[in-house]
Amino acid sequence: MAQYHVSARRIDSHGSEATTKEARIVLDTDVAGRLDAFNPAELLLAAVAACMIKGIERVTPTLKFSLRGVDVRLHGERQDSPPKMVSITYELVVDTDETDQRLALLHKNVRRYGTISNTVAAAVKLEGTISRKV
Incomplete structure (x- = not known):
């Protein structure tokens, strides 16, 4: 059975990041939203x-x-x-x-x-x- 692992952490009130393997993605976790990340x-x-x-x-x-x-x-x-x-x-x-x-x-x-x-x-x-x- 395949398994997947992702970790995410809050950077500040404007965003967070998720990581897996050697990859990183910026997350839009700002209540007001942000244009440079996926919500x-x-x-x-x-x-x-x-x-x-x-x-x-x-x-x-x-x-x-x-x-x-x-x-x-x-x-x-x-x-x-x-x-x-x-x-x-x-x-x-x-x-x-x-x-x-x-x-x-x-x-x-x-x-x-x-x-x-x-x-x-x-x-x-x-x-x-x-x-x-x-």
Whole structure:
């Protein structure tokens, strides 16, 4: 069973940092917000995006799927009381010459095997589309 470890610490009232392995990320934990860091909701969306891109990297060799690039756009909806994310929508845009059927197969595999996306989808409405870059 895979295990993951992250440590986070408060720097000051304007921000914090999280570390894992040799990586560090600045966290927006300022009540007023800050433009140079991801807030917790944005981190969640970024984790879903990273999961989808990593899933694509994992399945493209197996599917012999040829692509030049992938963009993921996400939108999260948060309710105030109680505060929680209620839905996340995404758009996967793939730069490829593969057929529409192969693009749909890629999307199916990304949705089926994503650790983070499956975890999030169990708690929040997660839906989206895949399209070809034009």
